[in-house]
Amino acid sequence: MTLDLVLIGFGNVAQRFAALLDEQRDALARDHDLRVRIVGIATRRHGCAHGSRAVSALRRDHGRVHGPAVAGPHVLSFLREALKRSAAAAQQRRLVVVETTTLDIERGEPATSHIRVALGGGAHAVTANKGPVACAYGALARAAARADRRFLFEGAVMDGVPIFNLVRETLPAVRVIGFRGVVNSTTNFMLTAMEKGRGFDEALAEMQQRGIAEADASLDIDGWDAAAKAAALANVLLQANITPRDVDRRGIAPHTGRLARRAKSAGRRLKLVASARRDRRRIVARVALEELSGDDLLAGVEGQQNALILETDLLEEIAIVQRSGGLTQTAYALLADVITIARDLTAPRARRRSPTAAPRSRTP
Amino acid sequence: MTLDLVLIGFGNVAQRFAALLDEQRDALARDHDLRVRIVGIATRRHGCAHGSRAVSALRRDHGRVHGPAVAGPHVLSFLREALKRSAAAAQQRRLVVVETTTLDIERGEPATSHIRVALGGGAHAVTANKGPVACAYGALARAAARADRRFLFEGAVMDGVPIFNLVRETLPAVRVIGFRGVVNSTTNFMLTAMEKGRGFDEALAEMQQRGIAEADASLDIDGWDAAAKAAALANVLLQANITPRDVDRRGIAPHTGRLARRAKSAGRRLKLVASARRDRRRIVARVALEELSGDDLLAGVEGQQNALILETDLLEEIAIVQRSGGLTQTAYALLADVITIARDLTAPRARRRSPTAAPRSRTP
DSSP states (O other): OEEEEEEEOOSHHHHHHHHHHHHTHHHHHHHHOOEEEEEEEEOSSSOEEESHHHHHHHHHHHTTOOOOOOOSHHHHHHHHHHHHHTHHHHHTTOEEEEEOOOOOTTTOTTHHHHHHHHHHTTOEEEEOOHHHHHHHHHHHHHHHHHHTOOEEOTHHHHTTSOSHHIIIIIOTTOOEEEEEEEOOHHHHHHHHHHHTTOOHHHHHHHHHHTTOSOSSTHHHHTSHHHHHHHHHHHHHHSOOOOOGGGSEEOOOOTTHHHHHHHHHHTTEEEEEEEEEEEETTEEEEEEEEEEEETTSGGGGOOTTOEEEEEEESSSOEEEEEEOOOSHHHHHHHHHHHHHHHHHHHSOHHHHHHGGGOOOSSOOO | OEEEEEEEOOSHHHHHHHHHHHHTHHHHHHHHOOEEEEEEEEOSSSOEEESHHHHHHHHHHHTTOOOOOOOSHHHHHHHHHHHHHTHHHHHTTOEEEEEOOOOOTTTOTTHHHHHHHHHHTTOEEEEOOHHHHHHHHHHHHHHHHHHTOOEEOTHHHHTTSOSHHIIIIIOTTOOEEEEEEEOOHHHHHHHHHHHTTOOHHHHHHHHHHTTOSOSSTHHHHTSHHHHHHHHHHHHHHSOOOOOGGGSEEOOOOTTHHHHHHHHHHTTEEEEEEEEEEEETTEEEEEEEEEEEETTSGGGGOOTTOEEEEEEESSSOEEEEEEOOOSHHHHHHHHHHHHHHHHHHHSOHHHHHHTTTOOOSSOOO
């Protein structure tokens, strides 16, 4: 089977994703009977490209450019044109729009509009952007249901580590009651560094140099990124209908270092914890500095690691920990979502073959 | 859709599973369009039952019996007879044999024979038993492929916490290179207790009283249970073809308490770690006492908790932590596997509806 992809945004994540598709070409064919073609790319700085030749030229010229992603009305026109050109693939459920534009965290735009137009045009929509699911999940989920297409966003919270797929695919009949987690790498790195006596500005500068902090650092340190992730998780896992502004939000500041050191010296750890739970019919979501006892699983989450603890009815607590995150992991999340779409198109019987594949050789 | 179940073994786990099916009846119908009927039960102590009336009588009479599970040749005859009676359901891929008999950890019997006969008779096979996948995974996976039926065993390692489903369903295109984990609750509880100065025998007695330790405690303290889990994980995740006897195995003993206290006082933790990784073409699997630095994720796994760290190519390390385990969690693992089978039988389009279900109401 062949999926046709239109990339909206061609910054670092999308470029790594395109490279990953090349690296995984043989494995995708062998394990999933899947071929993936990029048939269009929209960039803000370097224009848009339809068709394989134009796409190749754009990838060749700008594969190393660290340009910001695309935005603005001309991108929507490009997207509409691309959906028209690929109408046959859309009709066959083989068209996927991959959205990776820069985020306006408060409004979730322009990503939300791109996804709405993509679904309306019969494409599946995949994004690594937390904006759409944090700000407009309900509307987009309904649009996807109406269009009978997938809207997937595994990369929105913990890069490639499965959260949404984990709950959807592997926890049937389990009800998530609440969650708490350390979900922002920049602030967790800074808290860990400040515990050891390093300064706020110095720790932040390191995260910016290493490309981990958001371009606008206040999104990290004021807790906006964590609030967006809390809203995204609450919307999907707790059937909430909130936005990042509905999250009771705190961040970290230079004086936080003193609190972190005091906690550490008492065998405790100061962490920026994102959480939500259902309180009667309301969802209470917040991002707060919490002083955790040393044996709390979240207390042991060091540096750039992330962790999420799901509270469930049947399984009580399950935790998943991301030990390393980066561009490849985010790109992988997009790939995992694309494979999910491909699996939908495969007959269930064929799907069943690979999981129970017999071992290759005896290697005791 | 209706699935017909034959239960082989009706001890604590199977009884909790049968009760869970009742509790989840409405949710299964609503969320998965699934009805589940128990059409046969084989027990060692209380005989076997075919048909809904006999099954009801057996469940009513022995629902509270803590009897050991079934075994012996008469169970195989019962199973063959049950497969014949349900030949139509088997033909329609609607028949599932749920295997929960007591484990012979070295040979994986009688569970392995039960599963082989079930698959040969056109049934899917589901088990919470680590024996078959630890001792005979290759042969059973091939039998399942030949029969074009599912062989599932989510409960074999960490009760209901998804491990095998996690890798199969949510990590497409990711290659697992190795793993390390704390997978035996009894020894981890004992190590944690001995760190605090409690005695070996006292800690073991508590685990036996609480029904966590194996009936034959040497299976836990000599590392056999952990070795079987290591073999199961290696067979499935690393395509090994080993048995528990191929695992380099150590256990814990009364003098281990002194080592655990010494490690703790130095800010380190002593843990019984099960691990495996590919070394060129060989699989090196072991269960060993390891003194871990305090910031190792496994060092923070307290009491009866379990944790598994997967080392992968694309996502580097991912960890999943089971914060509480018990009868309900193991029973849930069986239910999750039954739902996986039901999902196979559903058209992909229908499957797609529920995941993107729109939020029910606005609850900011």
